[in-house]
Amino acid sequence: MTTRLFGEKVQRLEDPRLLTGQGRYLDDLGHDAVAVAFVRSPHAHARIRDIDVSAALDAEGLISIYTWEDLPGRLAQPLPLLIPHPALTHGRTAYPLAKETVRHVGEPVVMVVAEDRYLAEDVCDLIRVDYELLKPVVGIEEAAQGAQLVHDDVPGNLGAHFVQEVPAADGRGAREAIEQAAHTLAFRLDIERSASMPLEGRGVYARWDGTDLRVYSSTQTSTSVRMAIAAKLDLPLPNVEVIAPDVGGGFGVKIVHPWPEEILVPWAAMTLGREVKWTEDRREHFVSSAHERGQVHFVRVGFDDDGRVEGLEVTILHDHGAYTPYGIIVPIITSTQLLGPYKLGSYRVEFSSIYTNTVQVTPYRGAGRPQGVFCMERTMDKIAQYLGADRTAVRERNFIQPADFPYDQGMVFQDGRPLIYDSGDYPEMLRMLKELIGWDSFERRPGVGIGIGCYVEGTGVGPYEGGHVQITSDGRVHVSTGLTSQGQGHETVFAQIAATELGVPIERVSVVTGDTRRFGYAVGTFASRAAVMSGNAIALACRKVREKALRIAADALEASADDLEITEGVVHVKGAPGAAVPLATVAVLANPLRYAFDEEAKRATQFAGTASPDLPPVAEGEEPGLEGRDYYSPVRSTFASGMHAAIVAVDPDTAEVEILRYAVVHDCGRLINPMIVEGQIHGGVAQGVGGALYERMVYDAHGQLLNASFMDFLMPYATEVPRVETAHLETPSPLNPLGIKGAGEAGVIPVSAVIAGAIEDAEGIAIDRMPISPSELFHLRG
């Protein structure tokens, strides 16, 4: 196998399209579709007394108005709870349109279909919903007290309660180990709510021809949306196709499925016999698409004189909003990934997942890891400060060592598999980071501080992804995989893998993702899994195709397959370039039906030989065509890692924080395309900076989101994001054929921990709550 393309900074194949306005995002499709808008609840908690549409019936352009009462069959049932868990004893999901009760501002109540979106919004304004106001439940701690309930049948607002404990080697529990440690510390850490906030909102466009339903959705999982639609609308699966077109960012929020609109819009298309489209606007996105991050953590740690952690106990209150369609993945990830690169003497973690009258919580890039890393890294900093030790030295003493791999943390991870780290080199990574940022030569001066944060990220979770590879008689290679793309450059990296595996020029490779017409089985793009899962599946599929190509070529060239190789799309005998047959010809030979549609087919006849009249044209165990399909299904996740450091300056007068330098050392195993990996890191860090210094969802006591606009939800511009300095360490994963680990979420994970540490270092004030604004820092100064 040539490594010419794998590992190279290959320019992206998707770019020419996206740079010339030829991308096709959801709202670019369906020019003639009619438009949907929703009447959404203006109240955080209320009972619907009456919906009066009479004033709207005369409105220009009105096509139809639907409430819950109009929904048939399974569409009228609550939305599915996708990821059940034994600890989630009180899982609750919403109805596609509110039935009787609304539980957060923004919950859809009425669906309006009109000739265009302007007219649909006019109709929404004319519909009167009479609400009986109920007392809203806002704030994690208030909700945990359970005085008011979000769901009448969920006492204490407690959706889930879960404990995992890893006892010490000598059998002592974490609490006992902490009690008996030489030193103990206890503190509280908070992370506030934020959101994925892709620049393209969600959107759904559906076409029904009387038999078949085609749905386009701005989703991170078209295959699962398809299954959800088939189930909810009672359609045979083969009659439903779902396509994720170009998607303008996801970051987690588009993995949830089905969103109400993903079944309501197709249903409206079927009911009306018209093409129907809903394009979410920004205000809707703020109040109806998922949020994440809000958690409170109570930490107790016991450690020895060197700072080795003998016991750690973390108690988490997780705010999962009004519903739990995605289960309790976020707090499970926090509680397991909190451990980072460390081997602790013992560990106990307990979380309570709490309902509030706010938008539901599902994973946002990092998915609970930023909170866990914030806990662990703040703990390390506090231990160092307590002992008067260097913060990196304390970390180093707790590191898992290279010889310890595979390292079993003794817990159950998000995929239900043991939390076993496959590979890594944390001491070397720390050495590289200290060198990159100049840790040891950092000059202490007033108002300037340095911080560090380390993390380990489980990536490439199963259960599987697949790849299909077809070489057609024009020599082109068509690759498809079921998972979707939202800007990660999959078309490029998967093409690099295929080109490398098959020995063809990358220009001849095209990749399709997220189109169920091309590939029906997939899980989706989340959890930094696409490169690991589909990358390996495509490599395996390519290997099947390559083997078949060599077998056919060997026959044609009267050579042994072992003596053949493929370069530049031509199969030839090693050392005898004259004895060669192009893959295009091999593709013709692979199909006994050889109408001479093209020159290639005519030419192939010279290799065809004489078929034996006594054998079937397609031999037993063979299939026509030069194509292959394979799946990659790992036993468990592969664990990427990284360490970040930052130097910040804090204005002594205004308490503004400026990031002077930001350094990242990153290990995602073998790099398929370093340019793309770096881009992922840059973007992740920028979102992390947003989460550390700017972005938060501010709810008032009435459950109103006070900053539901880009004016007040402060996503950083170029002026707020520092230049990121990067270095790469490559410890290949032993778990998969390509030795790769995921990279998508990495950049965002430790940023709040790093920035908090740096501000604390600059100011000498404990920073235990993020994000932090200049106003808040001013008050901490006292």
Add this chain to the structure above:
Amino acid sequence: MKPPPFTYHAPLDLGSALDALAGAGARGKVLAGGQSLIPLMNMRLASPSHVIDINRVPGLDTIEDERGGVRVGALARHSRVERSGPAPLRRALKLVAHPVIRNRGTVVGSLVHADPAAELPAVLAVLGGSVRLASLGGVRDVAAADFFVGPLESDLRAGELAVSAFFPGLPPRSGFAIHELARRHGDYALAGVCAVVTLGDDGRIAAARAACIGVAATPQLVELEGGTPAELARAVQERTDPEGDIHASAAYRRHLVGVLAERAFTDAAREAAQ
């Protein structure tokens, strides 16, 4: 987020514009740059029945020297004033939103919008400028002190069009400075201070004025006798009583006013000395 319907008027001269405005009364809104009005309409927070688009009215895109200052017409875009307007406006405009917004937004429009967190009303206030309002009934000039009435509320009456604003120049031995703090570059300021100081013969500050941004319902004007920048800043701070919001507490805002006022007075004094 689509605007509600309205009746559109696109007058080709000032008279027709005023006719249309008079006809529309309180249900009419003037559209110039649209950078404040259209977001409000897209969010359906503003629903004027009539929009009078003055973009085709000739003679309004002027930036003209007038005795003692500069008059800026209703269609002079921020970006043009930023290039060729008077120095205080040029400096303040660099803090107004982003270049692309400034390509469309107008100085007079920003004044009429009367956002207390915006820079230009404070500049007009600190310089002691005025806004010229025209209607079928005639023309009147309203001093800044009277023009800004409350948050997003000016003295503009139904049927009136703000045709221009007058920004007086600085007296001799005077300097101007503006300092603000915004969460992100280009955002509305958490707090800001526009300062004008005049030096006495001894080279010390003999008189000072400050207009504070984002701390009161209107640009808050403070007029002071001489003093050091620190003393003046303290005096300004003592007279402000800002409110808190989701971005900053009242106490922090008040603290910022002191910090920013001192910076502004210091810079203005330096400029005055040159």
Add this chain to the structure above:
Amino acid sequence: MTQEERHEITLVVNGVARQARVPARRLLSDALRHDLGLTGTHVGCEHGVCGCCTVLLDGEPVRSCLTFAVTVDGRELTTVEGLAGPGGMSPVQRAFAECHGLQCGFCTPGFLCTVTAFLRDNPSPTDDDVIEGISGNLCRCTGYQNIVKAVHRAAELMAEESE
């Protein structure tokens, strides 16, 4: 039911005069995308903050979501579809590809229009100039670092190609 009044307008988009019949409230972004089928201009917030919808109006970048189509009747517009020349992608477009200045591509048309005008006015910008120049456009994917790099690279390409 009263029918909303429609206005006949002409927009000269990418050098071609295009007619449309639109209500007065039609945002320029929607007119371009849905009336004229030029979907390269994207809509990210509809309150003027994100910059995805930036197009060139008589050469100057403006937010098309904060402009009524009727206001710019008769004016010249350039959208992302009009940036490439007969010889292929413009230097700005090529630089974005070369420097990996885009990921999901949704904000990209707004950046390309903004940067095209910016480099016309500032052919050899400093880092600070570039950051200020793109400071009104949000990108959620790239962290801006490669966009800044791309702007400098585009300046280089333009300088080389004008020699």
